[in-house]
Amino acid sequence: MLTSVPPxxxxxxxxxxxxxxxxxxxxxxxxxxxxxxxxxxxLPNRHLLMNEIAILGLFALSxxxxxxxxxxxxxxHAAFFGVGAYAAGLLTKYGVTEPVxxxxxxxxxxxxxxxxxxxMILRGTDLTRLMVTLGVALIFHEIANRLDWxxxxxDGLLGVAPSxxxxxxxxxxxxxxxxxxxxxxxxLLFLAARRIVNSPFGLSLKALKDNRLRAATIGIAPNxxxxxxxxxxxxxxxxxxALLTQTTQFVSLEVLDFSRSADxxxxxxxGGSGYLYGGLIGAIAFKLMKxxxxxxxxxxxxxxxxxxxxxxxxxGRDRLVAGIARPFAPLxxxxxxxxx
Amino acid sequence: xxxxxxxxxxAAIALGGALVLAGSPALAQETVKIGLILPxxxxxxxxxxxxxxxxxxxxxxxxxxxxGKKIELIVKDDTGTPDVTRRIAQELLVNDKVSVLAGFxxxxxxxxxxxLATQSKTPMVVMAAATSSITEQSPYIVRTSFTLPQVTIxxxxxxxxxxxKKAMSLVTDYGPGIDAEKTFKERLTAxxxxxxxxxxxxxxxPDFAPFLQRVSDAKPDALFVFVPSGFGSQFMKQFVERxxxxxxxxxxxxGDVTDDDQVDSMGDVALGTVTSHHYSANHNSPENKAFVAxxxxxxxxxxxxxxxGGWDGMNLIxxxxxxxxxxxxxxxxxxxxKGMSWTSPRGPISIDPKTRDIVQNVYVRKVERxxxxxxxxxxSTFEAVADPVKAAK
Numbered sequence: 001m002l003t004s005v006p007p008x009x010x011x012x013x014x015x016x017x018x019x020x021x022x023x024x025x026x027x028x029x030x031x032x033x034x035x036x037x038x039x040x041x042x043l044p045n046r047h048l049l050m051n052e053i054a055i056l057g058l059f060a061l062s063x064x065x066x067x068x069x070x071x072x073x074x075x076x077h078a079a080f081f082g083v084g085a086y087a088a089g090l091l092t093k094y095g096v097t098e099p100v101x102x103x104x105x106x107x108x109x110x111x112x113x114x115x116x117x118x119x120m121i122l123r124g125t126d127l128t129r130l131m132v133t134l135g136v137a138l139i140f141h142e143i144a145n146r147l148d149w150x151x152x153x154x155d156g157l158l159g160v161a162p163s164x165x166x167x168x169x170x171x172x173x174x175x176x177x178x179x180x181x182x183x184x185x186x187x188l189l190f191l192a193a194r195r196i197v198n199s200p201f202g203l204s205l206k207a208l209k210d211n212r213l214r215a216a217t218i219g220i221a222p223n224x225x226x227x228x229x230x231x232x233x234x235x236x237x238x239x240x241x242a243l244l245t246q247t248t249q250f251v252s253l254e255v256l257d258f259s260r261s262a263d264x265x266x267x268x269x270x271g272g273s274g275y276l277y278g279g280l281i282g283a284i285a286f287k288l289m290k291x292x293x294x295x296x297x298x299x300x301x302x303x304x305x306x307x308x309x310x311x312x313x314x315x316g317r318d319r320l321v322a323g324i325a326r327p328f329a330p331l332x333x334x335x336x337x338x339x340x
Numbered sequence: 341x342x343x344x345x346x347x348x349x350x351a352a353i354a355l356g357g358a359l360v361l362a363g364s365p366a367l368a369q370e371t372v373k374i375g376l377i378l379p380x381x382x383x384x385x386x387x388x389x390x391x392x393x394x395x396x397x398x399x400x401x402x403x404x405x406x407x408g409k410k411i412e413l414i415v416k417d418d419t420g421t422p423d424v425t426r427r428i429a430q431e432l433l434v435n436d437k438v439s440v441l442a443g444f445x446x447x448x449x450x451x452x453x454x455x456l457a458t459q460s461k462t463p464m465v466v467m468a469a470a471t472s473s474i475t476e477q478s479p480y481i482v483r484t485s486f487t488l489p490q491v492t493i494x495x496x497x498x499x500x501x502x503x504x505k506k507a508m509s510l511v512t513d514y515g516p517g518i519d520a521e522k523t524f525k526e527r528l529t530a531x532x533x534x535x536x537x538x539x540x541x542x543x544x545x546p547d548f549a550p551f552l553q554r555v556s557d558a559k560p561d562a563l564f565v566f567v568p569s570g571f572g573s574q575f576m577k578q579f580v581e582r583x584x585x586x587x588x589x590x591x592x593x594x595g596d597v598t599d600d601d602q603v604d605s606m607g608d609v610a611l612g613t614v615t616s617h618h619y620s621a622n623h624n625s626p627e628n629k630a631f632v633a634x635x636x637x638x639x640x641x642x643x644x645x646x647x648x649g650g651w652d653g654m655n656l657i658x659x660x661x662x663x664x665x666x667x668x669x670x671x672x673x674x675x676x677x678k679g680m681s682w683t684s685p686r687g688p689i690s691i692d693p694k695t696r697d698i699v700q701n702v703y704v705r706k707v708e709r710x711x712x713x714x715x716x717x718x719x720s721t722f723e724a725v726a727d728p729v730k731a732a733k
């Protein structure tokens with residue numbers, strides 16, 4: 001019944017206006033996605049790396065959904081990434097070669113795994129949860145290792161050959177199709193996530209994160225919401241895993257590795273959590289650092305990676321970024337941005 | 341802090357990052373590029389170090405020009421993760437236009453890159469990974485390392501001739517380990533022996549203690565062991581800690597356990613261990629003496645069988661280029677590689693034209709002290725052994 005409300009009344013509803021303003025699209029967001037898609041044409045020879053960035057970005061975004069919005073610290077998010085990756089691999093191998101179908105089914109399967117696992121994270125505080133998520137990931141890793149007649153065990157799953165996307169776009173050798181595919185999926189899932197976190201459901205999650213007891217007293221049921229967001233994050237992680245399988249045409253136990261969960265957390269440390277772009281920006285910074293450093297010193301790049309991370313944490317991300325952005329402040333003002 | 345301000349700042353870094361991406365390399369004309377993909381970090385880093393050192397030494401010794409073309413080696417770290425191996429291989433092919441892919445430290449890493457070799461018709465020289473089935477994954481794969489069944493034959497035959505009736509096997513649970521376990525059982529059973537227990541240890545974070553307890557309880561005549569390169573000393577330490585060295589269980593293994601890289605630091609416990617393998621730094625030939633001296637000087641470590649795979653892999657690429665007169669056509673290079681034979685520091689070797697796998701001598705060796713250092717001293721030779729799994733097909 002929106003039509004019956006006079007315009008003035010709507011404008012004077014301050015909380016709604018505040019929330020709407022917060023949810024509105026801003027120019028840097030347009031710029032971000034435009035550049036991401038422009039890179040399809042601008043950087044034809046780095047599509048493979050950008051494909052990896054898009055997938056890691058989506059994976060970190062899924063972790064951000066539970067970490068940044070629901071306050072669940074997870075060290076085992078790779079469990080769902082792995083379920084999606086293996087599901088996509090096995091589906092492709094045994095008949096469902098169309099990638100989009102495979103992606104949706106893999107996401108659903110990972111979601112089912114996330115739904116079951118979510119009951120374990122309802123209890124306990126941060127540290128207990130951390131251990132539970134870690135344990136779940138270890139269990140999945142071991143299951144995949146033991147079931148080597150299905151998964152190929154440590155040697156990996158061979159013979160994953162997806163057909164053309166929607167029957168039209170073949171995966172090509174330069175990785176262009178792969179990047180366009182991964183970026184489009186990431187973008188669509190990002191749009192959905194953005195809608196969700198700005199919805200009343202998303203706001204109630206934030207309330208839960210800030211103070212669970214107080215949120216419960218104003219009538220927000222914590223458990224149902226945590227289960228829902230955890231399941232959703234698992235779907236996202238599973239789809240990221242499926243993208244990796246389909247674009248690399250190979251799955252191995254590394255998709256379930258602890259270091260994959262840890263990487264996602266690192267990405268959020270770099271990019272910041274709780275505003276959705278943290279995972280994406282963090283993934284860009286993380287992969288570029290890794291790629292540049294390992295090209296310079298193949299044997300010692302991990303040292304420099306660690307060094308940069310320590311600096312980042314010691315100085316603080318925001319101060320560092322403000323320092324970098326300061327010389328560009330007049331320019332940013334000119335094109336309508338606020339003072340950094 | 342509102343998310344709005346934070347976002348513009350972060351967008352600035354992201355854009356900066358995109359600019360870094362834009363600086364991509366151009367390609368040169370009269371250069372032959374070799375993409376060497378190795379695990380330089382992570383648990384298999386020792387493999388990467390050895391192969392890289394050997395490949396660089398080869399270029400330093402033989403010169404960087406062959407058949408009028410300049411050789412450029414591009415070394416990349418894949419951290420031992422298959423999806424990274426694949427991405428790097430693909431980038432090397434697309435961006436750097438490499439003529440040959442080489443390296444591949446572990447079986448899954450070689451598996452992940454194999455389809456690319458087929459699609460791009462680029463020879464892929466496997467210098468390390470040792471599962472028998474790798475060469476079957478692409479008609480463009482050529483191997484200069486070894487296969488586990490190939491080297492296991494030596495120790496299995498030696499064991500059955502030296503009074504081992506009841507044996508147990510302990511292998512790492514992945515492709516090459518399972519290959520070794522199967523071959524050992526087949527050969528020993530065929531010679532009238534018996535394998536009374538088979539134990540598999542996970543590849544990641546191996547803790548041998550609980551498995552060794554089972555061995556100690558079963559009291560076999562001998563324990564046959566395979567572990568990947570780099571895990572030998574860890575195994576040896578736990579073998580001694582469990583008191584198995586004094587229990588009368590004889591330790592026999594493939595050469596990975598008494599890896600040249602580590603055997604000297606294992607100490608006296610390693611003395612007398614009988615293993616079979618295709619290379620020992622102690623191998624007595626003028627080629628090997630020169631190789632070991634040069635390698636030790638250049639890399640400040642003892643070369644092991646991984647270094648040998650790298651050295652021969654480079655030799656294979658050089659010789660193939662000479663044969664094609666510098667043509668880098670993938671199929672021509674591959675044809676040139678098939679059937680090639682030469683005397684390597686490890687002994688006479690050749691590439692089987694049918695399977696594209698290496699045919700080489702397998703030596704039975706015993707750990708002894710030579711000039712104050714521990715070495716695997718060869719005492720018996722099986723000549724020109726081909727991979728038995730593929731030979732049986």
